[in-house]
Amino acid sequence: MPVPLLDLKAQFATIEGEVRRQIEDVLSSQGFILGPKAQEFEKQIAAYCNVPHAIGVASCSDALLISLMAIDLKPGECVITSAYSFFASCGCVSRLGGRPLFCDISLDTYNLDPGRVEELIATQCELADDGLRHRPTGGRVRALIPVHLYGQCADMTALGAIAQRNRLVVIEDAAQAIGARHQGKPACSFGDLGCLSFFPSKNLGGYGDGGMVTTKSVELADKIGKLRLHGSSPKYFHPYIGLNSRLDALQAAILLAKLPHLDGWNEKRRENAAYYNNALAGVGDLVTPTGVPDSVCVYNQYIVRTPRRDQLLVHLKERGVGAMVYYPWPLHLQECYADLGYRKGDMPAAEQTARENLSLPVYPELTEAQREEVVAAVRSFFE
Ligand SMILES: *Cc1c(COP(=O)(O)O)cnc(C)c1O
Numbered sequence: 001m002p003v004p005l006l007d008l009k010a011q012f013a014t015i016e017g018e019v020r021r022q023i024e025d026v027l028s029s030q031g032f033i034l035g036p037k038a039q040e041f042e043k044q045i046a047a048y049c050n051v052p053h054a055i056g057v058a059s060c061s062d063a064l065l066i067s068l069m070a071i072d073l074k075p076g077e078c079v080i081t082s083a084y085s086f087f088a089s090c091g092c093v094s095r096l097g098g099r100p101l102f103c104d105i106s107l108d109t110y111n112l113d114p115g116r117v118e119e120l121i122a123t124q125c126e127l128a129d130d131g132l133r134h135r136p137t138g139g140r141v142r143a144l145i146p147v148h149l150y151g152q153c154a155d156m157t158a159l160g161a162i163a164q165r166n167r168l169v170v171i172e173d174a175a176q177a178i179g180a181r182h183q184g185k186p187a188c189s190f191g192d193l194g195c196l197s198f199f200p201s202k203n204l205g206g207y208g209d210g211g212m213v214t215t216k217s218v219e220l221a222d223k224i225g226k227l228r229l230h231g232s233s234p235k236y237f238h239p240y241i242g243l244n245s246r247l248d249a250l251q252a253a254i255l256l257a258k259l260p261h262l263d264g265w266n267e268k269r270r271e272n273a274a275y276y277n278n279a280l281a282g283v284g285d286l287v288t289p290t291g292v293p294d295s296v297c298v299y300n301q302y303i304v305r306t307p308r309r310d311q312l313l314v315h316l317k318e319r320g321v322g323a324m325v326y327y328p329w330p331l332h333l334q335e336c337y338a339d340l341g342y343r344k345g346d347m348p349a350a351e352q353t354a355r356e357n358l359s360l361p362v363y364p365e366l367t368e369a370q371r372e373e374v375v376a377a378v379r380s381f382f383e
Helices: 008-029 035-048 060-070 088-095 114-124 156-165 218-227 249-279 309-318 335-340 348-356 368-382
Strands: 053-057 078-082 099-103 125-128 131-134 141-145 169-173 193-197 211-215 302-305 357-360
Touching: 008 035, 008 249, 035 053, 035 211, 035 249, 053 060, 053 218, 060 088, 060 169, 060 193, 060 211, 060 218, 078 088, 078 114, 088 099, 088 141, 099 114, 099 335, 114 125, 114 156, 131 141, 141 156, 156 169, 211 218, 249 302, 249 368, 309 357, 309 368, 348 357
Parallel strands: 078 099, 078 141, 141 169, 169 193
Antiparallel strands: 053 211, 125 131, 193 211, 302 357
């Protein structure tokens, strides 16, 4: 029995009626950009994330970019972020002429290691009158972008304290973590800004691209609402230079149909993860995810680690089990960043993870038989 890494058809079968009704509404209205569906969805996401404002945009990549535009990141300014994530977490900085300062992750959580962030600041930066400066380039360090990778919140208590001491804006990359919690509070409720993705493979996925910025600040919310419309308000008058980045009414409508199911789906992901944690404990040299106390991980990916990752991947493919490497190469060593001067060995945890990790199927509709098949396939490799 083949087990795919993700099965969107299985999910669609459980919600088809609600989704089609929502789509019908939009077709009848013939309004396709933002509009009442997007407004309603923004309201529901703000409530879900326990923040006062949520602004729909075209993707999480745009949400991150617009967040940095909203704080007016200037060329030469720096942003501290994780050396191990999807490229959007750092690409947004470079797109504005800024400089990402990569920091290594914790091998337990795959998230920014607060101790290493402190070390980076202590060794490479100094706190001047106008805020933190990166000593080698003289650029101001404006922001910290923690990523809640694979659905696990970064340690926002420690990172928030570091940001406050060093006067950094915090932008949460919560693309993989809608519904995740840290000490009882939801992802996107910690930072000055939060960024969500509705890419189809995320925990709350639309049927195309979509994203959202959340914020506690009414000023930032107002500015972001304009930036996504080429910086205009009223129409054809431009206080800012923005871009065209809006949430489609069709995506908002589909996501409105899906949002009531999100907590149940996340719970299923957690059950599947608990099953794997149990069934794969002590199998060969496999490392399963480490639980973080007082936090709720929503497992956008279920990640295992072994030095024999490449062979395990081939074995699983042969047995029909969908597995994938998220991500095979860390950000500080990407070709496009050669001029930043990072070297192999600079971020040992990120580099080890890139060599050793593998994502196993954890999607909510996974059946018991499928879970057993995944475990049997993994076990047979080590036996
Ligand atoms: C998916 C993802 C993004 C980008 O989201 P899009 O909506 O596809 O632009 C950003 N950061 C992380 C960590 C992601 O996983």
